[in-house]
Amino acid sequence: MAKSTRTARSTASAPQLPSRPFAAAGPAAPLTCGQVSLDGLAADFGTPLYVYDAAQISARLSLFQLALAHRPHLVCYAVKASSTLGILRLLAAQGAGFDIVSGGELERVLAAAPSAAGRVVFSGAGKSVQEIDRALEANILAFNVESEDELELLAARAARRRRKARFSLRVNPDVFAETHPYISTGLREHKFGIDIRQARRIYNQAAASKWLTPHGVSVHIGSQIRTAEPFGAAVARVARLVRDLAKDGIPLTSVDAGGGLGIDYHASPSFDPAAKVAEYAAAVEAALKGLDVTLLLEPGRFIVAQAGALLTRVLYIKRNGKKTFVVTDAAMNDLIRPALYQAFHEIVPVTPRPGKLAPVDIVGPVCESGDFFARDRKMPPLEPGDLLAILDAGAYGMAQSSNYNTRPRPAEVLVEGATAQLIRRRETIADLLAPELL
Ligand code: LLP
Numbered sequence: 001m002a003k004s005t006r007t008a009r010s011t012a013s014a015p016q017l018p019s020r021p022f023a024a025a026g027p028a029a030p031l032t033c034g035q036v037s038l039d040g041l042a043a044d045f046g047t048p049l050y051v052y053d054a055a056q057i058s059a060r061l062s063l064f065q066l067a068l069a070h071r072p073h074l075v076c077y078a079v080k081a082s083s084t085l086g087i088l089r090l091l092a093a094q095g096a097g098f099d100i101v102s103g104g105e106l107e108r109v110l111a112a113a114p115s116a117a118g119r120v121v122f123s124g125a126g127k128s129v130q131e132i133d134r135a136l137e138a139n140i141l142a143f144n145v146e147s148e149d150e151l152e153l154l155a156a157r158a159a160r161r162r163r164k165a166r167f168s169l170r171v172n173p174d175v176f177a178e179t180h181p182y183i184s185t186g187l188r189e190h191k192f193g194i195d196i197r198q199a200r201r202i203y204n205q206a207a208a209s210k211w212l213t214p215h216g217v218s219v220h221i222g223s224q225i226r227t228a229e230p231f232g233a234a235v236a237r238v239a240r241l242v243r244d245l246a247k248d249g250i251p252l253t254s255v256d257a258g259g260g261l262g263i264d265y266h267a268s269p270s271f272d273p274a275a276k277v278a279e280y281a282a283a284v285e286a287a288l289k290g291l292d293v294t295l296l297l298e299p300g301r302f303i304v305a306q307a308g309a310l311l312t313r314v315l316y317i318k319r320n321g322k323k324t325f326v327v328t329d330a331a332m333n334d335l336i337r338p339a340l341y342q343a344f345h346e347i348v349p350v351t352p353r354p355g356k357l358a359p360v361d362i363v364g365p366v367c368e369s370g371d372f373f374a375r376d377r378k379m380p381p382l383e384p385g386d387l388l389a390i391l392d393a394g395a396y397g398m399a400q401s402s403n404y405n406t407r408p409r410p411a412e413v414l415v416e417g418a419t420a421q422l423i424r425r426r427e428t429i430a431d432l433l434a435p436e437l438l
Contacts, residue, residue, distance in 0.1 A: 019264070019273050021053035022309050022348075022389055030351040031389055033309070035418040038350045042311050042387050045422060048330035048410040049311040050398050052082075052423075054090055055416070056307035057394075061094050063274055064297060067281035072294040074141075076121050078259045079105040081300030081395040082308065086414050086423030088112035091303070097141065099123055099259065099298035103131035110138060121256060121296060123170065123220070125191060132157045142166040144218040144256065146193055151206060158211035166215035168256055169203065171196040173237040177222045177230035179262070180341050192220070196237055200244055207250050214250055216293065217241055220258025223301060231257060232283035239287050256296035257284050263305050265344050265392050277302070301395040308394020310335050310410070311350070314386045315365070324360040326382055331364025332371040333404040335390060335397045339370040346391040347374055355381040362388070366405050398424075403432055 022038075024031045031038050033051050041051055064075045076097035079088065083105060088098070089112040097119030098109045109116055120140040122131075125147070132154055135143065145151045145167045158165035172193030188195060194202065199217070206212045217238045221230055235257050242252050261280050264271035288295065312330035319325075337343035347362055357378040364371045373390055382388075401409050408427035413420050 017056055017059045019271050020267065020306050020391065021056040022391055024352075028352060028354070031348060033415045033420075036415045036420050038309075038311060038389060039387060041413055041415075041420055042313065042350075044420075045411050045413055046426060047311050047313045047387070048328075048334050050308055050393065050410050050412040051311060051420075052087065052304070052308045052394055052412065052414050054307075054414050057087065057090060057304055058094055060273065060303040060307065061091055061096055063277040064281070064299060064303075065095070067277050068285075068295055068297070071285070071288075074119060074294065074296050076119065076256075076296055076298050077303055078298045078300030079108060080399060082304045082397070082399050083108050084398065084412055084424050085112040086412070086421070087304065090414070092116045097121065097296070099300075103128070103134050106131070106135055106138060106140070121168070121218070121298070123218070123298070127153075129153065129157065133161075136161055136163065136165060139163075142168050142215040142254070142256075144168050144170045146170050148194070148202060151202065151212070155206075155209050155211045164211055164213045166213045167206070168214075168216040168218040168252075168254065169194050169199050170218045170220065171199050171238065171241065173219055173221065173234040175221050175230050175234045175237070177225045177260070178227070179222050179224045179260075180343075196241060199241055200248070203245055203250050204248055207248075214245075214252055216252050216254030216256055216296070218256035218258060218296070220298065221260060223260045224262040225260045226262040226264075228279045228283035231260070231280060232287050234258075235284050235287035239291055242291055242293065252293060254294045254296055255288060255291070256298065259298035259300050259302075261299055261302045263302055263392065265346065267346050267391070273302070273306075303395075305392050305395035308392070308397060310390040310393040310397060312388050312390065314382055314384050314388065316384055317382060324358065326360045326362045326379070328362060328364055328373070328388060330373070330390070330410070331366040331405070331407060332368065333366060333402045333407050334364075334410055335373070335393055336400050336402070337393075337396060338373050339368075340400075345373060345393060347377065347379070348389050348391065349380060349382060350387040350389055353381045353383070353386075366407070403427075406432055408432060 074097045076099040092113030101124035117138045123144040170193040312328040316327040332339040359376040362374040411426035412424040
């Protein structure tokens with residue numbers, strides 16, 4: 001099944017696309033998404049509004065598929081980065097598999113692309129009995145198991161169904177990767193995975209089980225990692241384990257190198273996504289040299305982040321002493337990355353006004369000082385009613401949105417060439433009140 005993913009499409013050459021799909025024809029021209037006017041989208045669908053460029057998403061997936069073309073592979077898109085059905089369907093149609101971390105994400109994959117069930121890997125440190133049962137029923141590709149207790153439960157649930165479960169141990173390789181502490185996962189002090197030093201013993205025990213099939217080894221060292229070396233180092237440790245297990249008579253068929261490849265949130269012109277993926281794939285491949293395994297990857301951010309922007313309207317401009325606050329109709333509930341990780345997102349006016357740049361804070365209406373998108377950011381003159389695009393918001397934007405302050409979540413639009421399709425309607429207050437029992 002994994003081998004069948006080397007489709008004609010993945011051997012075609014990758015389309016040449018700019019690293020960001022939101023661009024203007026000139027310095028004074030309005031920003032567009034492909035051939036579609038962002039002003040027009042805001043007028044048609046309202047704000048705040050998430051907009052995604054389908055061509056960019058497809059091209060990013062192709063980059064991974066092409067870079068791995070010399071070895072059996074499956075790119076399992078990390079659903080958590082952006083889980084809207086329209087995006088999952090787009091990726092599934094291009095042969096993607098999926099990395100899920102909950103029963104809810106499994107239902108999303110099954111709803112968007114039922115035939116992709118056999119291309120799903122299930123990660124996560126706390127799978128429930130119900131989630132395991134549903135995934136067994138769906139006959140997913142493999143469970144990425146994170147503890148001995150989980151492996152025992154998986155065997156018991158597989159036995160009840162009288163159907164073997166394929167598993168990979170997610171090992172913790174004890175590799176340091178430079179990133180934000182909240183999204184670094186590959187050190188022994190983190191809660192993720194099984195200590196790689198224990199893994200050989202656990203595989204040997206599991207191999208004796210009637211209901212477990214050792215499928216592979218998985219590893220994920222963190223997110224927004226900008227260099228290839230830590231990936232190579234982690235996979236090298238995994239490769240050593242695969243060789244040891246082969247000596248024990250346990251041949252594994254896959255290595256899952258996880259996700260985590262970082263993007264450039266600062267719009268540096270030198271950032272070349274194709275070169276990044278090639279460098280990353282080369283590091284992983286070098287570590288796997290000589291091993292006859294299918295390579296699984298779980299990229300999320302790299303595929304969707306730069307394909308998405310959050311459009312927001314300026315509501316008010318206010319000056320408190322020396323500070324200027326630009327209050328927008330989007331807030332931390334719509335995009336929490338700046339508040340949660342002090343993350344930088346470039347913010348550009350859709351139709352720039354001439355004039356000098358001046359520092360402003362761009363903030364939302366939520367009652368928290370942490371509700372900001374940018375602080376002391378140099379921006380051209382802005383006025384109420386202006387439209388802003390918060391760039392690189394396609395990953396962990398809508399997916400991490402909430403209804404805090406009883407704010408309905410934004411609508412989402414997928415742009416394909418000259419057409420725009422509403423893939424998720426804006427929530428209503430009635431949607432938010434519906435589950436409540438007075
Ligand atoms: N696989 C596993 C097991 C993961 O835990 C993750 C992300 C991925 C794959 C995908 O990683 P990516 O390729 O997207 O870096 N909310 C944070 C990022 C959290 C990442 C969690 N795990 C952010 O907005 O930066």
